[in-house]
Amino acid sequence: MAKIIAGLASSHVPAIGAAIDNKQTEDPYWKRVFSGFEKTKEWMAKVNPDVVIGIYNDHASAFSVEIIPTFALGCAAEFPPADEGWGPRPVPIVKGHPKLASHIATSAILDGFDLTIVNKMEVDHGLTVPLNLAFGSPTEWPCPVIPLAVNVVQYPPPTGKRCFDLGRAIRKAVASYPEDLRVVVFGTGGMSHQISGPRAGLINSKFDKSFLDRLTKDPKGLAAMPHLEYMREAGAEGIELVMWHVMRGALDDHVREVYRFYTVPASNTAVGNIILENVGKTGKKPAAKKKAKTANKTAKKGLRKAA
Amino acid sequence: MAKAKPAENEYEDIPGTFVFNAERSREGYGINMFCMSLMKDENRKAFKADEAGYLKKFTLTPDQTDAILKRDYNRMLELGGNIYFTAKLGATDGHSFRHLAAVMTGSTQEDYAAMMLAGGRSVEGNRSKSGNDAPAKKAAAKKAAPKTSAKPGSKAKSKSSAKKRK
Numbered sequence: 301m302a303k304i305i306a307g308l309a310s311s312h313v314p315a316i317g318a319a320i321d322n323k324q325t326e327d328p329y330w331k332r333v334f335s336g337f338e339k340t341k342e343w344m345a346k347v348n349p350d351v352v353i354g355i356y357n358d359h360a361s362a363f364s365v366e367i368i369p370t371f372a373l374g375c376a377a378e379f380p381p382a383d384e385g386w387g388p389r390p391v392p393i394v395k396g397h398p399k400l401a402s403h404i405a406t407s408a409i410l411d412g413f414d415l416t417i418v419n420k421m422e423v424d425h426g427l428t429v430p431l432n433l434a435f436g437s438p439t440e441w442p443c444p445v446i447p448l449a450v451n452v453v454q455y456p457p458p459t460g461k462r463c464f465d466l467g468r469a470i471r472k473a474v475a476s477y478p479e480d481l482r483v484v485v486f487g488t489g490g491m492s493h494q495i496s497g498p499r500a501g502l503i504n505s506k507f508d509k510s511f512l513d514r515l516t517k518d519p520k521g522l523a524a525m526p527h528l529e530y531m532r533e534a535g536a537e538g539i540e541l542v543m544w545h546v547m548r549g550a551l552d553d554h555v556r557e558v559y560r561f562y563t564v565p566a567s568n569t570a571v572g573n574i575i576l577e578n579v580g581k582t583g584k585k586p587a588a589k590k591k592a593k594t595a596n597k598t599a600k601k602g603l604r605k606a607a
Numbered sequence: 608m609a610k611a612k613p614a615e616n617e618y619e620d621i622p623g624t625f626v627f628n629a630e631r632s633r634e635g636y637g638i639n640m641f642c643m644s645l646m647k648d649e650n651r652k653a654f655k656a657d658e659a660g661y662l663k664k665f666t667l668t669p670d671q672t673d674a675i676l677k678r679d680y681n682r683m684l685e686l687g688g689n690i691y692f693t694a695k696l697g698a699t700d701g702h703s704f705r706h707l708a709a710v711m712t713g714s715t716q717e718d719y720a721a722m723m724l725a726g727g728r729s730v731e732g733n734r735s736k737s738g739n740d741a742p743a744k745k746a747a748a749k750k751a752a753p754k755t756s757a758k759p760g761s762k763a764k765s766k767s768s769a770k771k772r773k
Contacts, residue, residue: 315704360691364643365636383646385698453691455618455628492727496690497681499623500708501719503727528617532734536624537690565723568708 302400302474302481306347306577307547307555308340309487309515310433312356314425315567317389320432333571336561337433343559343575344434349484351397352434352445353404353470354427355546356488357452359384361424369416370458371466373408374423374447375401382422391428391437397444400477404446407473413466423447430488433573452489452540456527460545464523467549474550487547489540491562492533493569502535503570508562511541512574516557519548552578622736625684635687637666638675642692645699654699680711 319330361382363369379394405417427447435442451457458466467485474483491511494502511534514522523545530539555576564570618626625631632639641662644650654661662672674682675696683693697707709716722728734740 360639360643360689360695365632365639365689365692385646385695453627453689454632455626494624494728495704495708496711497623497625497684498712499621499728499733500712501722501728502730502733503723504730505726507730531618531624531626532621533730536621536626564726567704568723568727570727 302351302477302479302483304471304474304483304485304550304578305349306558306575307485307487307551308344308430308434308573308575309490309544309547310337310340310430310573311490311566311569311571312426312429312488313566313569313571314359314384314429316571317425317429317432320429320437321390330566332563333566336563336571337573339559340434340561340573340575341436344484347482347484349443350481351400351443351483352431352486353448353474353483353550354430354445354486354488355448355450355543356423356426356430356486357540357543358449359424359426360453362421362449363451363453365454368451368454369418369449370451371413372416372418372421372449373401373405374418374421374449375405376419376421379421379423379427379445379447381428382424384424388422389425389428391432392440394423394427394431394441394445394447397446400444400474400479400481401446403477404470404473407476408466408469411469411472413469418449421447421449426488430486434486448546450543450546452537452542457539457542459527460523460525460542463542463545464519464549467546467551470546471550485547485550487544489543490534490538491541491570491572492535492538494535495537495568497536499535501568502538503564504533504535504538505562505564505570507533507538508570508572511544512560512562512572515544515548515574516555516576519545519553523548548576551576552580554579620736620739622733625681627684627687627689631687632689633687635671635683635689637668638671638683638686638688639692641665641667641675642688642695645695651699678710680707684711 316333319325324330325334361384374396375398376396377398379396381388381391405415408415431441431445491508492502492504494500511522527539530541534541556579558575558577561573645654658676662675671686674686680693684690694704694707697704705716705719709719712719732740
């Protein structure tokens with residue numbers, strides 16, 4: 301059976317992509333950002349998932365104002381990088397996993413999530429920048445990636461709770477997929493930033509840090525945050541953070557925070573990165589606990605026998 | 608925006624912010640579709656060759672046309688443009704995003720970059736037009752949040768305030 305083993309959240313600032321493409325990652329300004337993702341890359345290489353489900357938003361690349369799907373699941377075999385005005389990013393074509401993707405669509409739709417199915421879609425920095433941050437710049441992405449595009453461009457985006465519950469539905473769908481696959485879910489976007497209007501440049505580190513804390517410890521409470529609070533506290537575009545709840549909802553209630561990184565700024569944005577592992581699946585602790593339990597049982601049995 | 612809007616439009620109280628809602632999206636459809644057309648090189652060339660003529664291909668009000676021709680980015684947002692779309696106009700002009708940010712905040716690019724390096728624009732004093740400026744949940748505890756940091760005006764004119772920041 302397939303299973304979700306961990307989640308990773310990361311900002312997807314376009315300037316980070318430009319810095320990679322223009323080979324500026326060693327510049328002091330950018331080194332501060334990229335050095336924070338070294339541990340993430342190490343973790344990713346160690347975990348080596350079979351599939352990534354990438355929750356992201358399109359920035360007027362694949363979708364204009366003609367069609368605005370709230371949740372669009374990429375079921376295609378391939379997703380080419382979009383031309384965002386400077387030519388497509390020189391990154392590998394994203395290879396999908398059509399079988400698992402359509403299984404998720406079927407399961408989630410029957411579960412009450414009316415997903416839009418997309419069989420042709422170009423993907424922009426929203427998806428490819430986090431892939432770079434997690435995998436570096438290989439000639440091919442190391443595993444298939446299923447893109448799930450969330451509308452956060454036109455208000456209102458789906459609520460945090462709805463995103464969280466979609467994560468739950470994705471978890472259920474993955475768990476019922478017959479093939480043995482280890483899946484990691486990416487939540488992307490954020491953290492605090494506003495790039496529009498006279499208030500552009502807004503950053504709220506206090507909000508961001510609290511968001512990171514609560515993502516691990518109080519995910520349901522955090523997912524109940526109203527949109528107004530994101531926009532007021534984390535900037536008009538900070539509302540992208542709702543996408544992190546999809547990732548969190550796809551994980552167990554109890555997770556282990558493996559790593560976290562936060563820095564300000566990358567261009568106009570606060571950069572956040574967090575890795576959460578399902579305690580029951582990949583952590584070392586539960587294995588030890590299980591052993592202890594079995595040991596206990598044996599001991600008890602032994603006692604009974606002795607009695 | 609009319610003042611007595613239902614609670615769902617409470618976000619109109621956030622200063623210096625034009626939330627791209629359904630109403631703005633409907634109003635600004637022409638602006639955004641024009642910007643979207645700039646994804647193609649031949650369209651960029653046609654626009655640059657005859658800006659006013661090119662804009663006639665889209666359903667735009669005279670105000671919207673004027674805002675585009677003048678590159679008044681805040682006005683475009685106010686009239687229904689969305690930043691991810693209008694950024695394509697900036698790119699067509701060969702401008703970096705920092706240029707757009709400086710224009711929208713009434714700052715210079717250098718000042719804007721310096722503000723970001725210093726941690727960005729503080730949320731203190733920038734939460735509310737109506738003075739409800741405490742963090743949502745601590746509103747009662749922190750009654751008077753300091754209102755000193757770079758506070759954008761609700762309209763485009765925010766030059767002086769943005770310059771206050773280092």
